[in-house]
Amino acid sequence: MTAMSEESEHEVTRLLEAIQAGRCDARDALVKTMYAELHCLADRLMKDERTTHTLQPTAVLNEAMLKVLRPRSLANLTNRVSFVAACATAMRQVLCDHARKRRAQKRGGDARRQPLTEDLVQFDGRLVELLALDEALCDLRQLKARHEEVVTLRYFGGLSIKEIAGHCEVAHKTVELDLRLARAWLRRRLAGDDAGPQTE
Numbered sequence: 001m002t003a004m005s006e007e008s009e010h011e012v013t014r015l016l017e018a019i020q021a022g023r024c025d026a027r028d029a030l031v032k033t034m035y036a037e038l039h040c041l042a043d044r045l046m047k048d049e050r051t052t053h054t055l056q057p058t059a060v061l062n063e064a065m066l067k068v069l070r071p072r073s074l075a076n077l078t079n080r081v082s083f084v085a086a087c088a089t090a091m092r093q094v095l096c097d098h099a100r101k102r103r104a105q106k107r108g109g110d111a112r113r114q115p116l117t118e119d120l121v122q123f124d125g126r127l128v129e130l131l132a133l134d135e136a137l138c139d140l141r142q143l144k145a146r147h148e149e150v151v152t153l154r155y156f157g158g159l160s161i162k163e164i165a166g167h168c169e170v171a172h173k174t175v176e177l178d179l180r181l182a183r184a185w186l187r188r189r190l191a192g193d194d195a196g197p198q199t200e
Contacts, residue, residue, distance in 0.1 A: 008033070012080040019074050027069060034080075038065075038087055041158050045091055055098050064090035081159060081167045085149075088157030096134045103131070136189045140182060147182040150175055 011033060018026035042057035042064075067073065067090040068083070077083050141148035146168060153159045153167065165172045 009080050012083060013078065016074070016077050016079065016083065027074075030083075031065065031069070034083065034087075035061075038084070041084070041088065042091060044158060045095065045156065055095070060091055060094050061087075063094045067093070081163050084157050084159060085153050085167060088159075089152055092134065092152065092156045095130060099130050132190055133186070136186050139189065140185060143185075144182075146170075147178050147185070150178045151182045151186070154179060 012030065015026045015030040015033065019030065038061055039057060042061040046055070046057045046060060064087050068077075068086045073086060077086055137148050137151060140151070149168065150164055153164045154161075159167070161172050161175050165175045168175065170178075
């Protein structure tokens with residue numbers, strides 16, 4: 001994700017403060033300021049999905065924004081990084097909710113049966129992979145919340161090590177270590193080994 005200028009960073013902070021102060025126009029201005037960056041993030045998250053996926057990047061982003069732009073959600077956001085982090089988490093939720101609905105339909109639901117083409121087999125694999133990853137990240141949050149947070153910020157939010165370190169108020173090396181430990185734990189967890197993550 002391309003870094004914003006310092007002036008743009010300050011503008012996002014100013015708009016978040018204006019929203020919390022009750023200025024109605026600030027929410028639209030925030031969306032306009034951040035939309036291109038967040039759409040690139042949605043594109044990146046969707047790049048491995050099949051081209052006929054029923055959700056497109058714009059729809060994923062719009063659903064996520066509806067979640068993030070609720071007053072209760074906005075109350076805790078103070079700057080661009082916290083806003084991107086909230087949007088990344090919301091996009092992950094949108095993708096997983098969609099995958100769960102698709103899985104339920106394929107198990108019966110109201111969908112008519114279709115022959116298993118190669119495309120559907122590949123999509124089933126992506127459903128399982130996405131939902132397994134989400135479940136593993138939820139388990140990781142219970143064991144080591146910061147590890148789950150840095151993974152979400154890095155891979156779903158596209159944030160840099162520096163941005164994550166500032167957001168989490170830790171050193172760059174701590175973020176790098178967290179990512180290494182989290183990746184190793186996730187690999188083991190997704191392979192069926194439930195050992196907990198090591199601590200630094």
